[in-house]
Amino acid sequence: MSNRPRPTAPASTVVESAQKHIAPKINMDIHIDNHYQSKIYTTSSTVSGHVKVTTSHHSVPFDRVQVLLLGTSRTRIDAINIPQATSHTFLKLTMPIPDSYYPVPRRFEADTTNTIPFHFVIPQHLTLNACSHRIPNDALKENHLRLPPSLGDWDKDDFTPNMSRITYSVRARIYHQDAEGKSVRAMEASHDIKVIPIVAEDAPLNITTQDKLYVMSKSKSLRKSILSPKVGKVTVSANQPAPAMISSDGHSISPTTAQLDLVFEPTSNESQPPKVVSVTSKVTAVTYYSAGGINQYPNLKDWSRSFGADGRGSYSGSIPIPAVSVGNAAWSQNLTAQGRRDSGYDSELRYESDHSANGRQTPPSGHDSRKRSNNGAPYYYGMKVHVPVQLPAGKKQFIPTFHSCISSRVYVLWMTVTLSALAGTSSTVTVGVPLQVGLGLRGGGQVDATGLPTFEAAMEEAALEVDAYLQPRTMSVPDIEFCSQLPGYTERRNNRVTERA
Structure with missing residues (x-):
C-alpha cells in the first residue's frame, strides 16, 4: 500500500461540483x-x-x-x-x-x-x-x-x-x-x-307531526299515586322563539325568549292544578352531512328514513342553559265551551234572540233545574311561562343555522317542565322547538386599522337612519301663520269673524 498523498482538485472545482447538487x-x-x-x-x-x-x-x-x-x-x-x-x-x-x-x-x-x-x-x-x-x-x-x-x-x-x-x-x-x-x-x-356570513331572520318553520326532530306540544296524565285514578291531563305547548343573534366578533350572543303555554284539564271539580316547580332547558346542535347533494330540509320529515343512493349521517351535541324561576307564574281558571253552555250564558243569548224575533217567551233549550251528568270539570286552568334563553358563547362556538349542498346545521331548544302534584309526586313534560341562530349587525361602531368605519358599523348606522325615517308621524293642520294666504284672504276672514260676533 502506497503512502503517497492523493492529488487534490482546485478549490473552484470543488465549489462548482457542490453547486450542481x-x-x-x-x-x-x-x-x-x-x-x-x-x-x-x-x-x-x-x-x-x-x-x-x-x-x-x-x-x-x-x-x-x-x-x-x-x-x-x-x-x-x-x-x-x-x-x-x-x-x-x-x-x-x-x-x-x-x-x-x-x-x-x-x-x-x-x-x-x-x-x-x-x-x-x-x-x-x-x-x-x-x-x-x-x-x-x-x-x-x-x-x-x-x-x-x-x-x-x-x-x-x-x-x-x-x-x-x-x-x-x-x-x-x-x-x-x-x-x-x-x-x-x-x-x-x-x-x-x-x-361567519350575515344571516337574516327566516320565517318560522311550519312544524307538522311528520317532523320527527321537534316536539311542539306534549300531553301527560297526572295521578296522585301509581294506583290512584287520574286527576287530570296537562298539556305543554311552545312556539318558535325569535332568533339568537351572534355579534360580529363572535364573542357574544343576544338573548331571546321562548314562551310555554300550559293547560291543565281536571277530571273533576275537586282536582286542583299541579304546582310548576321549575323549567330547565338545553340547546342541541344537530349537524347533517351527506356524500351527495341534499334535496330536502334535513331537519324536517324523518332524516333517518330518507336514505338514497348516497350515504348520510347526523351528529348532535347539547349544552344546558340555567334553570328558570317560575315564582310569578300562576294558574288562571277558564270556562270550557261546554262550561259556557252549561252556565246558561249561550242559552240566555239564544233565548233573548228568539224572544225578540218571535215575540213569544220560550224557555232556553236544555235549561232546567236537573243536574246534568258531568264527565269532567266545566273549566280548565291555563298558565304562560316565559323562558329566557342565553346561549353560553363563552363555552361553545355557535355558528349560524345554515343549509348547504352536503352539510347543514340546526338547533333545537328543549324545555322540560317539572310538575308536582298534591301528594308530593312529580312528573316532567319536555318539548323541543326550533331555534334559529344568526349573525347580528349591531357592533357598536367599530373601526378598522385605517381608521374608517367597518362594514358592520356602517350597516348599523344605516339601519338607525332607516328606523328614524320610518318612525310614525303625526299629521295635523298647521298654524295660520304657516299657511299661504291669497290676496284678500285676511279681509274676508276678518269680515266672517265680525259677522259671527
Whole structure:
C-alpha cells in the first residue's frame, strides 16, 4: 500500500461540483393584513394582503402565479364497504394579477424576494354554479346559494364531527411549463380564515307531526299515586322563539325568549292544578352531512328514513342553559265551551234572540233545574311561562343555522317542565322547538386599522337612519301663520269673524 498523498482538485472545482447538487430552494408565504388567529370575517369583509416568494441558491423560472379565495365543504361517510369522501368547492374567487407584477423574463432570481398583492371581498351570495344538483324546492335552492359558515377547526368546540368540515382559505399557486409546454402546478401555499356570513331572520318553520326532530306540544296524565285514578291531563305547548343573534366578533350572543303555554284539564271539580316547580332547558346542535347533494330540509320529515343512493349521517351535541324561576307564574281558571253552555250564558243569548224575533217567551233549550251528568270539570286552568334563553358563547362556538349542498346545521331548544302534584309526586313534560341562530349587525361602531368605519358599523348606522325615517308621524293642520294666504284672504276672514260676533 502506497503512502503517497492523493492529488487534490482546485478549490473552484470543488465549489462548482457542490453547486450542481444543490437544488433551487423557494419559499412562499401568505400575509393577510390586520389578521389574527381568532379574527372572524363576514359578508362584505375585505381579505387583503400579499404573497411573498423568496428564492435561494438559483433562479427559478415560472409561467404564472395564481391567488385564490376558496370555500370548500368536505364530508366523509364511513360506510360498511367503502368509505365515501366528498369535496365541494362552492366559492372560487381568482385575483387578477397584472403583468407589471411579474419580472421580465418570468424568473425568480436567486436570493431575491418578490411580492404579489391580493384583495378579496367576501360575497353575499354564491353563483348559480355553486349548487348544480336537483332541488325541487326554490326556498331550499336559495338556502344552498348562501355562504355557509366555517365548520370545525375553531378554538372552541362548535359541535362539529370530524365527518363534516367547511373551510375558507387564501391559496397561492406557482405554475411552470413542463417539457411538453403545458402549465403544471409546481408549488402551493394556503392560509385559512374563519368566516361567519350575515344571516337574516327566516320565517318560522311550519312544524307538522311528520317532523320527527321537534316536539311542539306534549300531553301527560297526572295521578296522585301509581294506583290512584287520574286527576287530570296537562298539556305543554311552545312556539318558535325569535332568533339568537351572534355579534360580529363572535364573542357574544343576544338573548331571546321562548314562551310555554300550559293547560291543565281536571277530571273533576275537586282536582286542583299541579304546582310548576321549575323549567330547565338545553340547546342541541344537530349537524347533517351527506356524500351527495341534499334535496330536502334535513331537519324536517324523518332524516333517518330518507336514505338514497348516497350515504348520510347526523351528529348532535347539547349544552344546558340555567334553570328558570317560575315564582310569578300562576294558574288562571277558564270556562270550557261546554262550561259556557252549561252556565246558561249561550242559552240566555239564544233565548233573548228568539224572544225578540218571535215575540213569544220560550224557555232556553236544555235549561232546567236537573243536574246534568258531568264527565269532567266545566273549566280548565291555563298558565304562560316565559323562558329566557342565553346561549353560553363563552363555552361553545355557535355558528349560524345554515343549509348547504352536503352539510347543514340546526338547533333545537328543549324545555322540560317539572310538575308536582298534591301528594308530593312529580312528573316532567319536555318539548323541543326550533331555534334559529344568526349573525347580528349591531357592533357598536367599530373601526378598522385605517381608521374608517367597518362594514358592520356602517350597516348599523344605516339601519338607525332607516328606523328614524320610518318612525310614525303625526299629521295635523298647521298654524295660520304657516299657511299661504291669497290676496284678500285676511279681509274676508276678518269680515266672517265680525259677522259671527
